Amino acid sequence: MSTEDNFSDQESQPEQPDRRGFIRGASCFIGAAVGAVPMTAGIRVLIDPIVRKNSESEKAEFIRLAELTELQDGEPMKFAIVENKSDKWSRYTDVPVGAVYLLKRDEKVIAYNTVCPHLGCFVDYRKSENDFFCPCHDSQFNLDGKLTKGVSPRPMDELVVEIRNGVEVWVKFERFKSNTKEKIVI
Amino acid sequence: MHRVKQLYEWLDNRTGVRDHIREVLFENVPGGSRWRYVWGSTLTFALMIQFITGIFLWMGYAPSGQTAWESVYYINYQMTGGHFLRGLHHWTAQVMTVLLVFHLMQVIIDGAYKAPREVNFWFGVILLKLTLALSLTGYLLPWDQKGFWATKVATDIMGGTPIIGEQLKLLVLGGADYGHHTLTRFFALHAGILPVSVIALTVGHIYLFRRHGITPKKPLKGSDEFFWPEQVLKDAVACLAVLVTVLVLHFSFDGAHLDAPADPSTNYPARPDWYFLFLFQFLKYFPGHWEVLGAIVLPSIAMTLIFLMPIIGRSEKGHKFNLGLLFGILVFAGILTYVAVNQDRNNPTYLASKAQAQREAKIIKEMAANGIPPEGALALLQGPKLFAQHCASCHTYGGENGLGNKVTDQSAPDLKGFASRKYLTELLHPKRFNSPEFFGNTAHAKKSKMQGFLEDEFDGIDDDEALRNEMNQIIKALSAEAKLPSQTKMDLNDKADIQAGYELFEEIGCVDCHALGDWNADEYSAPDLTGYGSRGWLMGIVDNPAHERFYGSKNDRMPAFGKDEKLTRKQMEQIVDWLRGQ
Ligand code: FES
Numbered sequence: 178m179s180t181e182d183n184f185s186d187q188e189s190q191p192e193q194p195d196r197r198g199f200i201r202g203a204s205c206f207i208g209a210a211v212g213a214v215p216m217t218a219g220i221r222v223l224i225d226p227i228v229r230k231n232s233e234s235e236k237a238e239f240i241r242l243a244e245l246t247e248l249q250d251g252e253p254m255k256f257a258i259v260e261n262k263s264d265k266w267s268r269y270t271d272v273p274v275g276a277v278y279l280l281k282r283d284e285k286v287i288a289y290n291t292v293c294p295h296l297g298c299f300v301d302y303r304k305s306e307n308d309f310f311c312p313c314h315d316s317q318f319n320l321d322g323k324l325t326k327g328v329s330p331r332p333m334d335e336l337v338v339e340i341r342n343g344v345e346v347w348v349k350f351e352r353f354k355s356n357t358k359e360k361i362v363i
Numbered sequence: 364m365h366r367v368k369q370l371y372e373w374l375d376n377r378t379g380v381r382d383h384i385r386e387v388l389f390e391n392v393p394g395g396s397r398w399r400y401v402w403g404s405t406l407t408f409a410l411m412i413q414f415i416t417g418i419f420l421w422m423g424y425a426p427s428g429q430t431a432w433e434s435v436y437y438i439n440y441q442m443t444g445g446h447f448l449r450g451l452h453h454w455t456a457q458v459m460t461v462l463l464v465f466h467l468m469q470v471i472i473d474g475a476y477k478a479p480r481e482v483n484f485w486f487g488v489i490l491l492k493l494t495l496a497l498s499l500t501g502y503l504l505p506w507d508q509k510g511f512w513a514t515k516v517a518t519d520i521m522g523g524t525p526i527i528g529e530q531l532k533l534l535v536l537g538g539a540d541y542g543h544h545t546l547t548r549f550f551a552l553h554a555g556i557l558p559v560s561v562i563a564l565t566v567g568h569i570y571l572f573r574r575h576g577i578t579p580k581k582p583l584k585g586s587d588e589f590f591w592p593e594q595v596l597k598d599a600v601a602c603l604a605v606l607v608t609v610l611v612l613h614f615s616f617d618g619a620h621l622d623a624p625a626d627p628s629t630n631y632p633a634r635p636d637w638y639f640l641f642l643f644q645f646l647k648y649f650p651g652h653w654e655v656l657g658a659i660v661l662p663s664i665a666m667t668l669i670f671l672m673p674i675i676g677r678s679e680k681g682h683k684f685n686l687g688l689l690f691g692i693l694v695f696a697g698i699l700t701y702v703a704v705n706q707d708r709n710n711p712t713y714l715a716s717k718a719q720a721q722r723e724a725k726i727i728k729e730m731a732a733n734g735i736p737p738e739g740a741l742a743l744l745q746g747p748k749l750f751a752q753h754c755a756s757c758h759t760y761g762g763e764n765g766l767g768n769k770v771t772d773q774s775a776p777d778l779k780g781f782a783s784r785k786y787l788t789e790l791l792h793p794k795r796f797n798s799p800e801f802f803g804n805t806a807h808a809k810k811s812k813m814q815g816f817l818e819d820e821f822d823g824i825d826d827d828e829a830l831r832n833e834m835n836q837i838i839k840a841l842s843a844e845a846k847l848p849s850q851t852k853m854d855l856n857d858k859a860d861i862q863a864g865y866e867l868f869e870e871i872g873c874v875d876c877h878a879l880g881d882w883n884a885d886e887y888s889a890p891d892l893t894g895y896g897s898r899g900w901l902m903g904i905v906d907n908p909a910h911e912r913f914y915g916s917k918n919d920r921m922p923a924f925g926k927d928e929k930l931t932r933k934q935m936e937q938i939v940d941w942l943r944g945q
Contacts (some may be wrong), residue, residue: 207599215415218444222419222445222448223419229442239734266734269736269737311887354434
């Protein structure tokens with residue numbers, strides 16, 4: 178406490194320096210302590226999102242999105258991901274949480290998350306150019322997901338696809354960290 | 364230290380902060396520091412706690428009919444440290460009310476309200492009112508039963524104000540009825556308008572206090588001292604005492620209470636917070652339209668008198684009158700509070716509904732832990748409420764009626780955890796099947812084939828591991844039919860056991876009476892167990908238990924709730940979803 182030094186010359190009371198020092202120290206200490214309690218209590222709640230074990234994001238599961246026959250060869254189609262979702266106290270059933278592009282190429286299906294790997298905008302499919310285009314910072318990706326032009330650090334995020342019972346297209350919907358070279362699941 | 368000093372010099376050079384600090388710290392305290400001067404500081408401290416904790420609470424609070432209770436629940440029971448934060452805010456508010464009274468008493472006893480300090484006294488009285496307004500508005504924000512009903516009474520009183528009452532009420536509630544805008548308005552008052560006013564007035568209050576200085580208590584105890592450090596230490600210790608009191612209250616009452624969500628359809632004994640109890644009690648003595656007298660006229664007269672105290676107190680007699688008035692009001696309020704508490708304590712109806720409310724609060728908090736549907740937490744309580752009303756005359760839920768009341772005359776199976784593995788382990792035990800918790804008190808108990816079957820096949824199951832394993836497989840298979848949300852993982856992991864159980868179902872002859880999946884026959888004498896315990900199955904049996912798929916003509920007393928339109932489909936779903944833990 179620098180203030181003490183500054184004020185010691187202010188008064189000249191004939192008291193023992195010991196007692197005065199104690200009173201000053203005690204005042205400052207108690208004052209700081211009582212102020213710290215509500216502040217700490219508040220900050221503890223504030224940082225809840227950091228300290229909490231992430232119970233809200235559950236492990237990604239496969240979701241049935243389409244039948245093979247619905248897809249057109251060589252043309253990406255967009256499908257909404259509808260899932261149960263919890264947000265703080267709320268529990269929602271069947272709300273849209275994201276979307277994927279499904280692209281069928283000779284009986285193989287590729288799935289891309291529609292989220293741009295750069296900074297998270299929604300990537301469009303441009304029919305005229307037959308490519309993916311992000312309207313935010315103009316990244317362009319070809320149908321293989323490769324970056325052809327722009328600032329994205331990595332290609333479009335491919336998702337795992339399973340064909341079940343010969344016709345059903347199931348996709349493991351995952352989200353990835355934005356703006357990193359590697360694909361990191363979050 | 365040197366660096367800090369340099370920084371301080373720099374700051375002082377730019378701002379002149381040193382003079383201000385000196386002015387504050389070296390204020391003269393005539394006659395030296397005393398404990399009786401601490402009240403103002405403790406109030407400032409309490410106010411500071413409220414501002415800090417309040418802003419952090421604000422970050423988690425969502426004012427609206429479907430989110431207020433829910434967000435407070437989330438702060439209180441789910442967020443790290445939320446319980447403590449809310450407890451601090453709540454109990455500091457209570458302690459602050461007491462401190463206000465102490466401060467007022469000290470000011471009047473010491474004559475600190477007299478000239479030239481009249482204006483500052485008025486500032487203080489307004490601050491007192493603002494603080495009470497903060498308490499009143501804050502009481503509603505959790506949108507629980509307690510706050511809702513108490514505030515309803517308060518706003519109805521307001522609506523009774525002559526001439527402007529109705530308009531005033533519309534203005535405050537944001538409409539004719541309680542709803543979203545009541546909360547947004549109360550919240551804007553509680554976290555915006557009132558605190559800003561309090562800050563402004565407190566600044567003025569402290570400024571005026573500095574201008575006139577402390578009112579020394581005569582005779583002086585010693586020689587004059589500076590505020591720093593002796594009085595500061597006393598103030599700090601007093602603040603510490605305040606904090607300790609708050610902490611003790613928080614821990615002994617387990618934080619701030621949260622009732623069940625506001626529900627206009629249930630009876631709830633409305634009571635204001637304890638410091639308004641005397642006014643509440645006072646009203647009981649004013650029948651009908653005399654209410655205005657007790658609720659508005661007399662309190663206004665008392666307030667006006669308090670306001671006029673500095674003028675009345677000019678003469679020695681006036682001061683005595685003020686003292687008398689103050690203590691009169693305090694004693695009167697004390698007695699009324701005591702009477703109110705005492706009446707409630709001896710009122711069985713009050714106690715019963717209070718206890719019921721507490722049980723409901725407990726139930727809903729347990730349910731809310733699994734997430735709350737978008738319609739809000741109140742919807743969660745509909746299941747148990749409907750169960751208590753329509754099912755609990757025969758069935759029980761864990762020995763209770765669904766709302767926490769013990770049931771003694773149970774005559775149909777307990778349904779808690781219905782179709783879960785645990786439930787079936789109990790139900791299918793040869794010694795338990797015909798016990799009163801299950802079918803013992805039903806018509807099925809007499810000459811029950813099922814009971815006979817269990818005794819034949821599973822007698823001595825407790826000592827026979829092979830038997831127990833068989834039973835467990837059957838149970839797993841049967842329970843998997845329910846697709847209970849709580850067992851999704853288990854069902855997935857135990858595929859092999861479930862398949863084995865399914866086959867045993869046929870092998871040991873369950874299938875002679877019950878159908879299950881592919882095990883089918885032309886005629887069955889007992890309920891179809893395909894989808895047993897699932898949403899569809901339960902909806903079916905509630906709809907019509909006498910349907911041939913269930914008990915057919917052997918149905919005991921269970922009404923056909925859907926078929927006979929005793930319950931709507933929505934209501935049936937609410938009961939079923941609750942039973943299934945959805
Ligand atoms: S977010 Fe897509 S390019 Fe920046």
